Every structure is written in structure tokens, then in C-alpha cells.
Amino acid sequence: MAHNPLSLDLLRALDAIDQRGSFAAAAEALHKVPSALTYTVQKVEQDLGIDLFDRSGHRAKMTPAARLILEEGRGILRDIDNLASSAKKIASGWEPELRIGVDTVFEPARLYPLVHEFNEAHPYIKVHLVHGSLSGTWEMLINGDADLILSTDLLDPKIDGYETRRFGEMSMVFAVAKNHPLASNACDWTHEEIEAYPTIVVRDSSKLMAPRTIGWTRQNKLITVPTMRDKIEAQLAGLGVGYLPRHRIQAELDSGALVQVKLNETNPPSEAVIAWRTGVTGKALGWFRERIDAEVLGV
Amino acid sequence: MAHNPLSLDLLRALDAIDQRGSFAAAAEALHKVPSALTYTVQKVEQDLGIDLFDRSGHRAKMTPAARLILEEGRGILRDIDNLASSAKKIASGWEPELRIGVDTVFEPARLYPLVHEFNEAHPYIKVHLVHGSLSGTWEMLINGDADLILSTDLLDPKIDGYETRRFGEMSMVFAVAKNHPLASNACDWTHEEIEAYPTIVVRDSSKLMAPRTIGWTRQNKLITVPTMRDKIEAQLAGLGVGYLPRHRIQAELDSGALVQVKLNETNPPSEAVIAWRTGVTGKALGWFRERIDAEVLGV
DNA sequence: TCTACATTTCAAAAAAACTGAACCTTTATG
DNA sequence: CATAAAGGTTCAGTTTTTTTGAAATGTAGA
The missing domain is CATH 1.10.10.10 (Winged helix-like DNA-binding domain superfamily/Winged helix DNA-binding domain)
Known part of the structure; x- marks a missing residue:
């Protein structure tokens, strides 16, 4: 033929x-x-x-x-x-594809404009966005399932072979739905009173590493959900309580749908970081390293 | 360069x-x-x-x-x-594009499988579906805005230069919403009683030809809507009454959402037809002429 | 009719692509 | 470890394709 x-x-x-x-x-x-x-x-x-x-x-x-x-x-x-x-x-050093692991504490849609801009400039470089939570996000990087991750330094697992850069600060606020019993008093609840209500926690997506627990541990009344979005929705529905990243719920706090409860314990703000494997130096990776900034938090 | x-x-x-x-x-x-x-x-x-x-x-x-x-x-x-x-x-005689005018009495989605099949076989032949109503659908054909139309013979405007083929029969039923006053009695309403309620009519999409009127004319209480889908929805909502094509509302009649009212006047079933300009003989046109059958009515 | 384009035809020339034999290299094998 | 087998390249020569320019053909418009 x-x-x-x-x-x-x-x-x-x-x-x-x-x-x-x-x-x-x-x-x-x-x-x-x-x-x-x-x-x-x-x-x-x-x-x-x-x-x-x-x-x-x-x-x-x-x-x-x-x-x-x-x-x-x-x-x-x-x-x-x-x-x-x-x-x-x-x-000349641009990767054929780049896999970005995004921790569930971030609103995925916040990355889309950046990905879109990248795609316009480099139509044949595929960008994969993969999602993870807690140490699972780090695991993607360590395993080589992602070239770059957006995560928090909270549970930095002390393994070397990667580098990080901070790009923002995340304050976690203890929030409950406006109809929730704890909402009636802005402060002064005892641990025992709070423990009367279920805590919503995001399940660690790690398959291999020991799952980390977020914040202080209470064995009773844990409801685990797969993503931060689910956790926010669960707390909005009054299903339970827990810490939420302020940048994800600012609108709900402003509208009053969620109410911040001040506890006497203090949570130091955690850092939003990007991380990549040392020695990996593709230009697409570099592009995103340069361009990811506080914008991604929505502030 | x-x-x-x-x-x-x-x-x-x-x-x-x-x-x-x-x-x-x-x-x-x-x-x-x-x-x-x-x-x-x-x-x-x-x-x-x-x-x-x-x-x-x-x-x-x-x-x-x-x-x-x-x-x-x-x-x-x-x-x-x-x-x-x-x-x-x-x-070898296949057109680069084919424009099909579909009258609003037909459910447009019924054509999609056919268009899809055609597109798989002829990826570079563009198929345009354009919508019209009553003599407006015929006008698309006469004006050359469509190569093939799906319409009814009801208002065949006696202009030559085109050919038709019948592909199904459409019975029109006078239907009202289940909560509508006329629904309480399956028969035996007088014209005067019926004329107490607004009639929903589909507006003729024709720009040039004299708009035709559907069924018997009553000057009072006419509500015109742009498409048959709107007419069905309006009658479902109890806004008014009128004839509807059975094939479009069989599900509603079965579920009881719409009720047929028998009038003593008889509406002869009208024909579902395709029409094309005489002398136009493209193979894509032929393909659709062959393949359009009662399936498009949903029977 | 004459002129100005627009395109094609054709033989010759130039450029590009292909071939086959010789030649490295690396892997497999006795 | 010597040898064979296989994968790939080099290179000079050949074939094929593409380009060229001059002449021919044909059409539209003045």
C-alpha cells in the first residue's frame, strides 16, 4: 500500500x-x-x-x-x-509532562488559571493534577508519582531528597455551623464540652507511610471524609466540628454560615509549601515553582 | 523564513x-x-x-x-x-457540509444518534442542525438555508421546486395538565367552555412567508411560545391548552401529568415528512434521506 | 484586435532521497 | 575469549523528485 x-x-x-x-x-x-x-x-x-x-x-x-x-x-x-x-x-530541558500533586487543603480551582496559562504557552506539555491529603501528598512526591507538590509543612516526614519553598501562611480556625450548639458562645468552651460533638477529619491518602493525625487527637466520635471539601461541607451541615483553613472558608465566615470558636489552645499557623525532588531541574517544574504564590490560597 | x-x-x-x-x-x-x-x-x-x-x-x-x-x-x-x-x-459527490432543518414538532435529541453515526463515518463532513417552526421550517428549505428539512405536510405551501417523502404519522392530541379544570371530564366540553382557557401556540419562525395558524383559530387568549418544547412545558404547567403531538408527550400521558381531552371535532393525523430541493443530489443528503425513519418520532 | 495576466507544458538542471557495500559497536553464544 | 549476529552509520554513486525558465495556451478586458 x-x-x-x-x-x-x-x-x-x-x-x-x-x-x-x-x-x-x-x-x-x-x-x-x-x-x-x-x-x-x-x-x-x-x-x-x-x-x-x-x-x-x-x-x-x-x-x-x-x-x-x-x-x-x-x-x-x-x-x-x-x-x-x-x-x-x-x-532544551522542558519536560514532556509534569505531574503536580495538590493537597486537599487547597482549593484545586485556584490552580486552574496558572495551568491554563501554562498550557497556552506550551500546548504539548501535559500537566496532570493529582490530589492527595496529608502525608499522602508527600508520598506522591517521594514515590515519584508527582514532580511537584503543594502541601503544608505540618507533617514534613523528615526524609531527605527533596527541597521546599514556602509560598504562604495558612491559619486554621476551629469552626462550626451557625446552627451548631457551640456557635452560641464565641469562646470559653471546655475540652469536655467540645468533645461532646463529633470531629470531622480528612482521611490521609497515604498508602504506605504511617498516617498522621491532624491537630490534637481525640479517639471518640471521629468522622473521616476523603477531602477538605467534604470536611467543609460536613461542618457546614452541622455534622461535626474541627479546624478548617481560613482561606477556604472566608466567604462562609463572612456570611455567617460558619462561626469561629476561639479555644484557649493556640494553633501556630502552618506554612503552605511547594516541594520537589532534589536534582530534578526541568524547566516546566521551574516555571511552576516560580509562579506558584499566595494567589493559590485565594488571598 | x-x-x-x-x-x-x-x-x-x-x-x-x-x-x-x-x-x-x-x-x-x-x-x-x-x-x-x-x-x-x-x-x-x-x-x-x-x-x-x-x-x-x-x-x-x-x-x-x-x-x-x-x-x-x-x-x-x-x-x-x-x-x-x-x-x-x-x-465523488459527498457534500462538504449538510444543513438539516428540524421542525420543532420533533424532539431534536432523536436525531443525535443518526448524526453521530454519520459523523463517525464521515469525520470531515459538517452537519448543521437548525431549528424552525411551521412554515418557517419550509422557508429554510426554499431560501436555501437548509438542504433537508424534517417537517409536517400540514402547511405545505404549494410551491414547487422540492420533493418530499413521508416517514411517519403524527397524531395530535388535545391535552391539558392533570390539575387543569378541563381534565376533570374526559369528553363533552363545548367550544365555549374550552375557549374560556388560553390556547398555547407555537410561533411561526418564518420571516417572509405569511405565518400559518395551527388548527382552528380563536382570536382570544392566545399565548405564543417559540418552540414545541416550550408549548409542552406551558401546558404541563397548566398555563393553557392545545393540541400536542402524541409522540412528544406519550410519557406524560402515561404518567398522568397530561390528560387527553376528546373533542367531537376530528383532527386527521398529519404526516411527518422530509423535504429537499429537487435536483440537489449530494450523497450526504441521500444518506440522511434513506436513514430518517419513524425512529425520529420516538415510536 | 490587442494587451495583460494567469496558468500550463516541456526539456533541462538541481536537489533530495535512496541504495548497497563497507564499517563500527554492542550483545549473544559456544 | 573468540566469534558470530544484529543494529546502526558512512559514503560514493544512482535514481527519483522537484525546480526552473522559456515558450505556449487561453482568457478577460480595453
């Missing part, structure tokens, strides 16, 4: 003929002589067995088939151009 | 090398000699200024850049193949 007779040269020729309006003008634009264009076109017409131009009149007019090839061909030419430049990028 | 150095030959070469596992085997598959492949590859490497293969080991190994070109290139080769075969189709 022979080759497909369509050549990129033909696509470029059709494009030039359409833009310049004539074989002669197109030939000049392509640094060729008109008869060369005639040759290119006739060759494909013969191989494909169809007419590309209607030569009955004075000037050659494209047939519908040629017009289809023209229109779709432009997309193909664009793809080929993108592909060539992307290949060069990859050869 | 020179050409993009990426050639379809290179894409085919990379594909063969990947599939066969070696330059030698790939060369054989391409009816070439290994050194010809070396030539093709080296030429692009030189023009593009990047390495496509790592030749440090025994066997040449693709670089990440080559792998990207391979993977994306496969899609481009597929596109080129589709494009060539579509161009041949068009040259």
Missing part, C-alpha cells in the same frame, strides 16, 4: 494560493516559480485521482475538495508547527 | 521504528533500506537542531523529544489520512 498522497507542501501551497489569490502570487510568496506550484498540485491531483482546481475559466478556482483540504490543512500545519517548537522545547 | 523541518516521512518513520522496534525492521516495513531511515532521521535532526535518538548504546533509543513527535505525530497522520479520504468523498 502506497503513501498518502497529501503532502505538507500541498497544504502550504493551497494556503498560499488562497491567501495571495493566484498561483503566480503564491509562488512568489513561497520563493518558487509558478510552474513549480502547478507541478505540486498536479502531482497530488493525479495521485489522489481528484481535481483540486477547476481550470475551465481564466483563473484556476478551487474545487470543494480542495477547499476542504485547505481548511483542515491549516489546522494540520498549525499542529505541525506547534509540534516542532514543542520538540525543541523538550530537547 | 524556511520550512518546518518536520516531514510526514519522519512521522511515518518514527511510527514504524516504534512499532517494529528497530531501524532495520522499520526500514523493511517501509520498503526501504536502513540507511535511508538513517538519512531521513538525521536530516530532521540537523534541520531541527535537536537529537531524536540517543546513539550512545547498542540500539538507538528515542529521546523524549522524539517520543513527543511520535505520539502527536500519530494523530497528525490519522488526520491526514482522514482528510485525504474525505477529499475523495467530496470529489
